[in-house]
Amino acid sequence: MMTETQEATATLCRLQLGSELRRLRQKRGLTSTQVVKKLLWSPSKLTRLETGDNITVEPSDIMALCQIYATDEKTSEQLKEYAAVTKTKREWWQSTEFRPVIGPGPKAFLGLESSAAALHNYNSEYVPGLLQTPEYVRVLHRHSNADRSDEDIERMVELRMMRQNVLRRVPPLKYAAVINEAVIRRHVGGPAVMRAQLAHIIEAASAPNIKVQVIPFTAGVYRAMNGPFTTLRFRDDSTLKPIVYLEHLADHWVMRREADVELYEDAFNELQTLAPGPQESLDLIRKAMEEL
Template sequence: MMTDTEAATPTLCRLQLGSELRQIRLKAGLTSTQVVKKLLWSPSKLTRLETGDNATVEPSDIMALCQVYGVDEATAEQLKEYAAVTKTKRDWWQSTAFRPVIGPGANAFLGLESSASVVHTYQSEWVPGLLQTPEYVRVLHQNSHNGRSAEDIDRMVELRMRRQKVLHREPPLKYVVVISESVLLRQVGGPSIMRPQLAHLIKAASEPNIKVQVVPFKAGLHRCMNGAFCTLHFRDDTALKPLVHLEHLADSWVLRRQPDVELYAEAFNDLQALAPGPEESLSLIKKAMKEL
């Protein structure tokens, strides 16, 4: 269990609560079907609780589950505290300023990213979000969200910039990045946008909590050519297991099954082994910048 519930974000409390509830249910030898029948709940209600998908959690629902599971009083109180945080606090991206530009998939990912202690990401088309400059972000959104108002685009840019604060919090997010060489050569917005973006990437790579590697074209085939992904890892004092986030044009989703997570973790390790180390990768970035 987390030792500092008061300092935890609502998202982290939801995720922690869901993970512990599932473990307690399994330890009690109960299936989800048995539980929802006892409580006269819909199956989706218990699923949302166990995956942390609810925006808020009712303490009364937690107490009902604790009674079914035969949970001791101390554990029940801790679980109620998690639920209380989701009722009394709000994550920063839930503000009215950002709500118009955040879909369900993005909302879920923001919660996971803000709660993670380590993120491994592979990108083949663009600079990873946490390392993008405002100008680069703006061009991406103007292209991807053609027809959205200038105000909405401004909100999207500000949202991306706020996300990057996880790299400078205490303790900072450990961000391990592998990108394809194509990311360096694709002129998003032209040289005037790409030069500052590559300079920013070079500066970021010097931070102790950020590691950047580039997979050059000459490396040939690799296991991750079917698309970008990131794996998220959480603090040791939580019950949260690593998971994988995937995204495409219309939606995004999370993989939680252990075999799936292990598959992507192995693929990322293979990418790191294939790519040159940080110093040689830095040279590739500087070369691309010079050619602009």
């Protein structure tokens, strides 16, 4: 019979492992510099382990850290089990089918998204990925990846659709999206594509785990106008703390500092308060459909 750890995703195990290693190091009162000097490692190696950035983790590295941190047998075995899962499991987006069309940034986010228990997302320019239709995705990628072949574009579309399975898994991702009214007014792909896209948002929002709100133009100025963001929370029984994911045209990054995460979570709460409720927001979407 498989243990709970063995049934977990490789990404979740990497993140859990990194969180635990960081906690154990700090509990022993050791700095990263002290640890890497003892093991003759590069500083970046320990950083990657503690942030869960390595695709696979060597159990021998975990054993070496457990010796330095003087962990008990139960903790050591749990950490080695996390490492073993990263060696034996692969996420679906790591397949040869998707590898040519997915960069490091999206790959990192997919791991976080698939492991999260709750995700809050603010978008100002386009429909969030978890709510997009294939036709809408296809138009976006043909514009932003004009140098790609039709085959690659279709792979990107399939990748986006596969992502949406987190909304239907057991238990499903708890998803809340706040979007600017510009998102539902901007014609992406023409009236037919937009009508289908808006209808899809309305249908998706009928699920109990999905909440969509629209910030109307009449709301005026609000704090999050400087750009889109995503906050992620993990299972209550996890040692993982909430994080923020930011992605722009040339770069992407994850924010873990507690004060930064709190800033973005507060901003999202303000957005939800400022926006009309879910039903009123869906009425705004229906009105936009009628006007197409």
